[in-house]
Amino acid sequence: MPREHQSPRVSYDRWKSKNSIIRQKDLYQRRLPVLIRDRITFCRSIDFKRDALRREWNEKRRKLTKEERQNFQIVVINSPGLKNPTQRREDVTLSLIEDLEATQIGPHPVATVEEYNYSGNDPDSRLSINNMEPASRLYIVASLVTAEDFRRVNRVVWDYKRAFGNKTLREVVLVSTHFPGREDKSGKINKETGKKTSTGQTIAVDADLAGLTGSIDRHANIESHSGAMSGFAADHGVPSVSLSPYKPLLRAVDERSNFEITDPILVGPDEGRNFIVDQIATERRLDRVDLEKDRSPETMQDTSLEVSAELLKKLRGKDALLYDDEGATLGTIRNHIIEKLVPAGVKSITILLAHVRFTNGYFDKKDGKWYQGWEENLNEILALCNYFKISFQIFVTNSREPVGDLDLYRRKHPNVIHIVDIKDYIKGLLLDDINDKDIFRKRKKEIIMH
Incomplete structure (x- = not known):
C-alpha cells in the first residue's frame, strides 16, 4: 500500500509563476492527492473563480483600441492527419476553412497553414502561412491533439511577430476546438462505509499551457477535460474559458x-x-x-x-x-x-x-x-x-x-x-469576440465554471 505523505500547506503565492494574473482571493483552492511512485503526496490544484476570469478576459480584450480590434485576421490550422500524415486532418478546421474562404469575415482573408518536410524522412518540417497579412489582433483556430499541434501554434504566432513586429500584432486569441491533457481522477470505495477516497491524479494541462506562454493572450477552449484548466492558464498569464458545445x-x-x-x-x-x-x-x-x-x-x-x-x-x-x-x-x-x-x-x-x-x-x-x-x-x-x-x-x-x-x-x-x-458554433464564438460581445453574459450557460 502506498504510504500517505502530506506536504506542507504552501500558499499559492509561494509557487505562482512570474506571469500569473491570479490574486489570492480569485481562487477556490483544493488539495489534491498525486501518486508519485509508491507514495501519495499532495499538491494544490487551482480553480479560478468565474468573476475573476471575466475581469481578466475583458481587461485584456479592451487593451486594444476600437480600430485595432477591427483590424483582425483569422488563422485556421488544419494539421496533418493522425492516421495518414499526407492527408489533411478531418475535423472542424477543415469545414471552417471552406466556410471562411467562401464568406470572408473582416478586412483580411482567412489564413491557412501548410507544412512540408525538408527532405526524405527528416522529422522536421517547414511551415508556410497562406494569405498572411498585417493585423493588430490574430485569431488562431486549431484542434490541439498532439505535442506538435502546440508547436504549430507557436510557430504561427512568431512568424507573424517576425514579419510585422510587436507594435503591429497586439493580441493573439487562441480558440482550441480540442485541448489534450486529461484530468485523471482515481478513487477507491470503502464497501463498508460507502465513502470514496481519492488516491491519485495526473494533470498535464499545466505543462501544455506553460508551452503557450508568451505566444497567446487569451484562450477559448471547447469542453476542457480538466476543471483546473482556467486556473493553470491564469497562473501562466492567460485568461482561458472553456465552453460546452x-x-x-x-x-x-x-x-x-x-x-x-x-x-x-x-x-x-x-x-x-x-x-x-x-x-x-x-x-x-x-x-x-x-x-x-x-x-x-x-x-x-x-x-x-x-x-x-x-x-x-x-x-x-x-x-x-x-x-x-x-x-x-x-x-x-x-x-x-x-x-x-x-x-x-x-x-x-x-x-x-x-x-x-x-x-x-x-x-x-x-x-x-x-x-x-x-x-x-x-x-x-x-x-x-x-x-x-x-x-x-x-x-x-x-x-x-x-x-x-x-x-x-x-x-x-x-x-x-x-x-x-460545429463550424457554425466556432464561427459564432469568433463573431461574438469580434463584435465586442461579453461572452460571460451571452454564453453564460455554456461556460464550464461554477
Whole structure:
C-alpha cells in the first residue's frame, strides 16, 4: 500500500509563476492527492473563480483600441492527419476553412497553414502561412491533439511577430476546438462505509499551457477535460474559458434522431459533467439522474457503482440522454449501459459526446490485462440493445480527428453514429469576440465554471 505523505500547506503565492494574473482571493483552492511512485503526496490544484476570469478576459480584450480590434485576421490550422500524415486532418478546421474562404469575415482573408518536410524522412518540417497579412489582433483556430499541434501554434504566432513586429500584432486569441491533457481522477470505495477516497491524479494541462506562454493572450477552449484548466492558464498569464458545445449537439438530436424521443430523461455519467448536465436539464426542463463510477488508481479503468431501486424505477421506459465530454475506449459508457440502463428497462439510449477520441484496445503490463477498445465495446452495446429492443445512437462533434477509423465503422453500421459539424458554433464564438460581445453574459450557460 502506498504510504500517505502530506506536504506542507504552501500558499499559492509561494509557487505562482512570474506571469500569473491570479490574486489570492480569485481562487477556490483544493488539495489534491498525486501518486508519485509508491507514495501519495499532495499538491494544490487551482480553480479560478468565474468573476475573476471575466475581469481578466475583458481587461485584456479592451487593451486594444476600437480600430485595432477591427483590424483582425483569422488563422485556421488544419494539421496533418493522425492516421495518414499526407492527408489533411478531418475535423472542424477543415469545414471552417471552406466556410471562411467562401464568406470572408473582416478586412483580411482567412489564413491557412501548410507544412512540408525538408527532405526524405527528416522529422522536421517547414511551415508556410497562406494569405498572411498585417493585423493588430490574430485569431488562431486549431484542434490541439498532439505535442506538435502546440508547436504549430507557436510557430504561427512568431512568424507573424517576425514579419510585422510587436507594435503591429497586439493580441493573439487562441480558440482550441480540442485541448489534450486529461484530468485523471482515481478513487477507491470503502464497501463498508460507502465513502470514496481519492488516491491519485495526473494533470498535464499545466505543462501544455506553460508551452503557450508568451505566444497567446487569451484562450477559448471547447469542453476542457480538466476543471483546473482556467486556473493553470491564469497562473501562466492567460485568461482561458472553456465552453460546452451541448447546444449544437441537442439541435442535431432534434433534427436527425433515428427514432422518436417522447419521454426523455437526462443522465449524468459522473460528477465531472454535472455542471453542464444541470444546464441542459434546466434549459430543456428535463428530469435528470446521476450515474457514478469508481476509477482504479492502478489501471485508471472505470467500474459503475451499484444502482438503487429508486433510480431503476425512475429510468424505466424512458428515453435516456447521456452527455459526456469525450469517448475514448467507450468503456465507461459500456459499463453504464450494461450495468444500469439496460437493467432499468430504458426505451432508448442517445449518447452525446463533445469529443470523439475512439482509442483501440491495449494490454496493460502493470496488471497483466487486456482492455477492449472502442469498436469492441460499441459492438457489445449494439448487440445488447438489439437483443432487448432498445434504440441506440451516438452524436459526436468534429472537434478533433478520432484515433479509430470512424468512417469505416459508420459504413458497417449506418445511422448509429452521427457527426455534428460545429463550424457554425466556432464561427459564432469568433463573431461574438469580434463584435465586442461579453461572452460571460451571452454564453453564460455554456461556460464550464461554477
